[in-house]
Amino acid sequence: MAELFSFLLGLAAFYSIYQMLALSLNLEYGYGGLPNFGKVMFFAGGAFVTGALLTRLVALSPGAPPDMVWDVSKFKIYNTLLATRGSGYLATNPLLALTLFALMLILGAGVGALLGILASYPAVRLREDYLGVTLIVSGELLRIVARNYEPLVCGTLGVSVPNLFAWAGTYSELIKVGSMVAVSTATVLLINIMVNSPYGRALRAMRDQEAAAASLGKDVVLLKIKTLAVGSAIAGAAGSMYAMYLGAVVADEFTPLKTFIVWLMVVMGGAGNNAGACLGALTYIGIDRALTLFKHLIPLPFDVNYLYYTVMGVALILLLMYRPEGILPERPGRLYATTEISSDSRGGQAAPH
Amino acid sequence: MSLLITDGLFKRFGGVIALDNVSIRVEPSSITLLVGPNGSGKSTLINVISGFYKPDSGRVFFNNCEVTGWPPHKLYSAGIARTFQLPAPFAKMTVLENLLVAAKWSTGESPLTALLHRRRWLEEEAEHVERAFRILELLSLRHMWDRRASELSGGQLKLLELGRVLMSSPKLILLDEPLAGINPRLAEAIVKHISSLRDELGVAFLIVEHRLDVIADYADYAYAMFRGRVIEEGTPKQVLKSPQVLKAYLGG
Ligand SMILES: Nc1ncnc2c1ncn2[C@@H]1O[C@H](COP(=O)(O)OP(=O)(O)O)[C@@H](O)[C@H]1O
Ligand SMILES: [Mg+2]
Numbered sequence: 001m002a003e004l005f006s007f008l009l010g011l012a013a014f015y016s017i018y019q020m021l022a023l024s025l026n027l028e029y030g031y032g033g034l035p036n037f038g039k040v041m042f043f044a045g046g047a048f049v050t051g052a053l054l055t056r057l058v059a060l061s062p063g064a065p066p067d068m069v070w071d072v073s074k075f076k077i078y079n080t081l082l083a084t085r086g087s088g089y090l091a092t093n094p095l096l097a098l099t100l101f102a103l104m105l106i107l108g109a110g111v112g113a114l115l116g117i118l119a120s121y122p123a124v125r126l127r128e129d130y131l132g133v134t135l136i137v138s139g140e141l142l143r144i145v146a147r148n149y150e151p152l153v154c155g156t157l158g159v160s161v162p163n164l165f166a167w168a169g170t171y172s173e174l175i176k177v178g179s180m181v182a183v184s185t186a187t188v189l190l191i192n193i194m195v196n197s198p199y200g201r202a203l204r205a206m207r208d209q210e211a212a213a214a215s216l217g218k219d220v221v222l223l224k225i226k227t228l229a230v231g232s233a234i235a236g237a238a239g240s241m242y243a244m245y246l247g248a249v250v251a252d253e254f255t256p257l258k259t260f261i262v263w264l265m266v267v268m269g270g271a272g273n274n275a276g277a278c279l280g281a282l283t284y285i286g287i288d289r290a291l292t293l294f295k296h297l298i299p300l301p302f303d304v305n306y307l308y309y310t311v312m313g314v315a316l317i318l319l320l321m322y323r324p325e326g327i328l329p330e331r332p333g334r335l336y337a338t339t340e341i342s343s344d345s346r347g348g349q350a351a352p353h
Numbered sequence: 354m355s356l357l358i359t360d361g362l363f364k365r366f367g368g369v370i371a372l373d374n375v376s377i378r379v380e381p382s383s384i385t386l387l388v389g390p391n392g393s394g395k396s397t398l399i400n401v402i403s404g405f406y407k408p409d410s411g412r413v414f415f416n417n418c419e420v421t422g423w424p425p426h427k428l429y430s431a432g433i434a435r436t437f438q439l440p441a442p443f444a445k446m447t448v449l450e451n452l453l454v455a456a457k458w459s460t461g462e463s464p465l466t467a468l469l470h471r472r473r474w475l476e477e478e479a480e481h482v483e484r485a486f487r488i489l490e491l492l493s494l495r496h497m498w499d500r501r502a503s504e505l506s507g508g509q510l511k512l513l514e515l516g517r518v519l520m521s522s523p524k525l526i527l528l529d530e531p532l533a534g535i536n537p538r539l540a541e542a543i544v545k546h547i548s549s550l551r552d553e554l555g556v557a558f559l560i561v562e563h564r565l566d567v568i569a570d571y572a573d574y575a576y577a578m579f580r581g582r583v584i585e586e587g588t589p590k591q592v593l594k595s596p597q598v599l600k601a602y603l604g605g
Pocket of ligand 1: 366369370371389390391392395396397398
């Protein structure tokens, strides 16, 4: 029972994070046609800024020796200790802890947005395929910088992040995951308003026929910049949340595989349909979590994850062959109908004139 | 003062001179025809005026303002709208949505305003939907309003192109072969509608069209192009009778 509970909590936590990533990619690619093959960079940006700042910020409050915080060679050794002490300090100060939680999300989103705007520089000048390649490369760039530049997240060793929910005692995990679900759900609501607005419609128009969209008054350059900024802000916030959930940030975890997992979710679930993207994320994370939990029960001579990647790969190919629009295909935009339409035209065949 | 003036436009593609010193004028509230055999540079001229191509030299003036090299979206807000010779629908969007895209928004088209000014754009949305339905009615497309554009026939796509540009009350509409593939009765109706837009709302049109039988009677002025040059101009009757133009079409 306890095991099931913790399985469900883990599922909810990872789902919250990947739901945000999948929705952000769906905004960029599903609606806007922007092939963001560098998703992991923006995710990493949020995680790195959280890893770099949170432990240091918290350590300063209970008065850790400043050289432990600012001298990189010492911080590398003592960051776990500092994070543990920080968690203890924050356990007595829930208000500060929650403020830091919000602050880190905002910072993560800000760094994400900034990276998104930087990435849009080539985006507005390159054709789709070249843009995709450029983004894959820049995604790796940030990871490589982080693993070699130790002051950021202690290079290959990684950095510990204090637990911002220690004040909740036994319920710590529950409240932490609950907060993550709340943030993720708020994102769903915001993105749903966006894609069902004139903005979302302009995005789909740009995706379907860029020249026509431009001729009808859409500033496609600006649209791309704004969209990559919003999508990357969401990915950055997700990265920050990921760091705070796991309690550690390790640069080498942020490989292009993460990008492809998010793509898999969106393409399988249904690009251009937010419910599809969420369903894709849930399916992937559900199986992934279950495998992690039960893999010792499956007798295989190799890690069961390899089998999983193979199965997912085959599933993707089959889906693209037989249901190219994903499990839940794109639907027409929400119509804010006037009474006139609903009364005499909806679904009806008005007499041809 | 003319609404649109092009002054000595040149445009070449590799060895082909697509526009060779093209100077034309479109008066406000008029229909100006642009004729000429295939490959004369008519579409290129439309593309230069609407900002899709930059001319190698020469200038474009619209509404007393030099607009040479402006990007298409800026020209659209200035009041120039165009259609494409090959229909360019938003294929995965419905017919109605295709029109709504073309509405000139003041709000709701950026991620922030979409969130923060929801009430305002919802109000605007209602007006745009109403306007879109009036246009669809006019073009006999109303019964198709909730179909994806990819389901339309070639002729219907042409109508959709026309419908989109009507959404924004432009001052000048550039139509690249709007009647191609449309049955004679509907073509006649569209031309009548175009002329009523000119007469009642003062919209100016520059129209590339081969089906002169339908449109010539309604046009105020005409230019004939051949091999990138303007070879004749005047009333449609004069231009169509000109031996030069006949020779160009025959020898084309
Ligand atoms: N994008 C382009 N690239 C290369 N050549 C072009 C391009 N657009 C037009 N042309 C050439 O310019 C000439 C004029 O073409 P166009 O303007 O389409 O003529 P029209 O519309 O009168 O039939 C043709 O020789 C055509 O091949
Ligand atoms: Mg042409």
